[in-house]
Amino acid sequence: MSGIDADDVVLGEVGIDAGSPLRAVLETRADVLAMTQATHDAALRPRDPGGLTHGERAALATRIARLNREEGLAAHYEAMRRETKSSQETAGIADPAFKGTAGTRLAAIIAYTDLASLSPKDARAQDIQSLKDAGIDDADIVRLAELNAFLAYQIRLVAGLRLMKERGQ
């Protein structure tokens, strides 16, 4: 019997056939895949979302996937965002060309997300201060950082597994 959830987001995205050699290897790390799915749910749909709504989280995740050219994952998060009945403005976050109105909370969240996604090495103290200056409290800064950090992990896991699949492993 398989220990991997049929709805596992990472496996669904890579497209791993039952009975394939890669599937067999992944079964040996079924616990890791289950915990990966649990962190996906905690980062995207927490019971207590704090100041970062489920809609904003899904829209940010769509944006991050697009920044990493992971269109399949972007479609997954876009579908999640649609389920949240979020505003037009929130939906707009998913477009990497949209930066928000300078000086607003949304612009600060987007600026951090683009930095953390694409060049975290360039992060400075001022980047966190900018979030505070935009009125985002410390707990929400951590929530935003965890969302970004989880996506970085998931996107690389998908990219790596896809290479294994293509190699026929």
Place this chain on the structure above:
Amino acid sequence: MSEPIHEFTTEVPHWRPRVKPIDLAEASAEQLDALKVTPSNTKVSDYVLVLANDVETLKVRTPLFNAIMYNRGGLSRAERELGAVAASIVNRCIYCAAVHSSRYNQLAKDEAVMKRIFADGVAARLEPRQSAILSFAAKLSEAPSKADESDMDALVEAGLDPSEILDLILSASLFGWANRLMHTLGDPLPRDKEEA
């Protein structure tokens, strides 16, 4: 006040948060549970106290970290640390690089590899198996990932089996996560000055 460290080192720095760690005295039952705080264990790092601001993620993240870095079989412990260091070099997470390069040194009983990586970056000349691991993990850590078929071929040619490759993907990817927390939410400071 001490200045943050900008150069890679195997000496683990002090980590100074840029956001408030939670106050243990005011922590919720869920936070205390996620922190594994008990009457006999009340010592929790500032880093974990910062992450406790998002307790739902912390609670599931900690066991995931432990499984990826410590579970049995697959890639050796030292080579998982090499994957973690590769990501930390790309993302310039001084703190993560220090913790995981020093663990690598302890596990491999060899300091030459990390010296070369700190001097020459991810292009450092190492033995073929170490080079293949370092190069793949570093490319996977770019945004978007730059790892391609030739990097995967290099791992196979260097003798890594599929279970080892899976563990390498997991450890490198995991540090895409850890680096983004450590490096954006705090500063690495020289330990001596901080403790003095």
